[in-house]
Structure formats: C-alpha cells, structure tokens
Amino acid sequence: MKELVLKETQAPYTLTLDETMLDEGPVRVLRVEGEHERTIGVLVSPDEYAAFCAWREAQQRSQPIQQATSTFQHEVEAFVALWPELLQKYRGRVVAIYGRQVVEVGHPQESVADVAGRVYERIGYVPVYVQRVEETPRIYRVTGPRLVQR
Amino acid sequence: MIPYDSSFDPPAPFVEVIVRHPTTGQQHILSAKLDTGADISGIPQSVVGELGLVAVRSVPVAGYDDVHTLLSTYVITLEVVSARFRYLEVVPLPEEYALLGRDVLNYLYARLHGPDLAFDLSSSPL
Numbered sequence: 001m002k003e004l005v006l007k008e009t010q011a012p013y014t015l016t017l018d019e020t021m022l023d024e025g026p027v028r029v030l031r032v033e034g035e036h037e038r039t040i041g042v043l044v045s046p047d048e049y050a051a052f053c054a055w056r057e058a059q060q061r062s063q064p065i066q067q068a069t070s071t072f073q074h075e076v077e078a079f080v081a082l083w084p085e086l087l088q089k090y091r092g093r094v095v096a097i098y099g100r101q102v103v104e105v106g107h108p109q110e111s112v113a114d115v116a117g118r119v120y121e122r123i124g125y126v127p128v129y130v131q132r133v134e135e136t137p138r139i140y141r142v143t144g145p146r147l148v149q150r
Numbered sequence: 151m152i153p154y155d156s157s158f159d160p161p162a163p164f165v166e167v168i169v170r171h172p173t174t175g176q177q178h179i180l181s182a183k184l185d186t187g188a189d190i191s192g193i194p195q196s197v198v199g200e201l202g203l204v205a206v207r208s209v210p211v212a213g214y215d216d217v218h219t220l221l222s223t224y225v226i227t228l229e230v231v232s233a234r235f236r237y238l239e240v241v242p243l244p245e246e247y248a249l250l251g252r253d254v255l256n257y258l259y260a261r262l263h264g265p266d267l268a269f270d271l272s273s274s275p276l
Contacts, residue, residue: 129206130206139218
C-alpha cells in the first residue's frame with residue numbers, strides 16, 4: 001500500500017513595523033516556539049544595510065589579497081634561501097621566484113616590471129617575487145609626497 | 151596647454167592618467183602630478199586595493215629626510231597623454247593622486263609655462 005504524508009500548512013507570518021523603530025537601531029525578529037524564542041532575522045535601516053554591503057564587499061576583496069600576501073612571503077623566503085646560488089648564476093639580472101623556484105630570468109637590460117609582465121603572460125596573475133640580484137639594493141628617491149608607512 | 155592644478159599652493163602641473171591592472175585591464179582614471187624629483191612613479195594606496203594588485207617586491211625608498219622606508223612595489227599599465235607603459239613598476243602613496251616620476255617623464259616631452267600656470271605634455275616633440 002502506498003503512503004501519502006499529510007503536510008500541515010502554516011498561515012503566513014505577519015510583521016507590524018513602525019518605520020521610526022529602525023531609527024533607534026537594528027530590530028531582531030523573533031519566532032516564538034512554545035516557550036522558546038528564536039531569532040530568525042534582523043531588520044536594519046537602508047543606510048545600515050548599504051554600509052554592511054560595502055563592508056562585506058571590502059572583506060571579499062581583501063581575502064584574495066591577504067592570501068596573495070602570504071604566498072608572496074613564501075616566495076621572498078625562497079629568494080633569500082636561494083641567494084648564494086642566484087648571486088653566482090644571475091648577478092645583476094632580474095629573477096622571478098614562483099613556487100619557491102626560479103621561473104624567469106631577465107635579459108641584462110630588462111627591468112623588474114618587464115620580467116614580472118612576462119611571468120603574468122606565461123603563468124597568470126599570481127603572487128610572484130621579482131627582484132634584481134644585486135648585493136647592494138638600489139635606493140629610490142621620492143622627494144615630493146609623504147611615503148606610505150608600513 | 152594643460153592648466154596647473156590651482157588647488158595646490160603653489161599651483162602644480164597635474165595630468166589625467168589611466169592606471170590599469172596589468173592583466174584584467176580593470177582601470178582607474180585619476181590625476182597625476184609631474185615630479186622630476188622622483189626616481190619612480192607612484193599610485194595611491196587606495197587604487198592598489200581597488201585594482202587588487204599584488205606586490206612584486208619591496209624596495210628602499212628615501213624622502214627629503216633621507217630616511218629609508220621599505221615599500222612594496224606593484225606592476226601596472228599606465229596611459230598618459232598618448233603614451234602607454236605596458237608594464238610599469240610603481241610604489242604606493244598615501245595621497246589621492248598619482249605621481250609621474252622620471253621613469254615615465256623621461257619618455258615624454260614636457261614644457262612648463264610657469265608664469266601662465268600651464269604646461270604641455272606629449273609623447274612627440276613639442
């Protein structure tokens with residue numbers, strides 16, 4: 001014999017809201033289940049919702065950047081570890097480190113940007129550490145504006 | 151001729167530039183100050199975040215006070231007047247405007263008309 005399950009239909013919820021209520025801050029929407037109350041939502045003003053959306057968007061944007069920063073740090077460590085070998089083989093040239101190994105070496109006159117661009121074209125936009133192999137790093141002078149403090 | 155930006159005291163030569171992500175092409179249009187005193191160009195830190203740029207390395211950068219600050223650098227595509235710099239390394243700046251250093255200006259022709267508070271900038275001889 002087949003069985004059919006009878007489902008109870010529920011009356012739709014109704015919510016009476018005075019718009020000025022939201023001016024005082026978020027309003028919790030509770031469902032009463034027997035003797036218990038359960039929060040099933042929170043009402044906020046449109047301004048607060050817009051601020052939340054902007055915050056969430058910024059968070060989502062910064063997540064891959066944080067991940068990239070961590071990966072980038074690993075490549076920097078690899079550059080330091082490989083330093084004696086790099087100095088011996090590529091002194092004065094630009095190298096790109098990705099996956100803890102050298103993936104690109106610049107021609108003698110090529111810049112860091114040239115080599116980075118080539119890596120982006122070949123591997124994609126990945127966190128890659130690109131540096132010129134030189135014992136004394138060049139100091140750049142930017143005398144106009146303030147500098148970003150790290 | 152391009153007028154100086156008079157909101158600066160003294161007024162300064164600013165030009166509109168397009169900063170693009172090097173692979174997605176996502177762009178940001180902003181104002182850039184011509185600065186022959188800068189070895190390297192810069193873009194606002196906020197634009198670095200908006201374009202989702204990832205650093206390529208860190209370099210020591212010195213200001214007027216000769217204090218060295220280690221800054222991350224980023225690779226962008228820059229368009230200014232009719233010139234396009236496919237891959238350009240820049241530093242982040244705590245300003246709302248970009249900075250065109252000699253790494254860019256040395257490829258362009260610039261003529262300052264100081265008393266007129268205006269300048270010419272072109273990729274071909276003026």
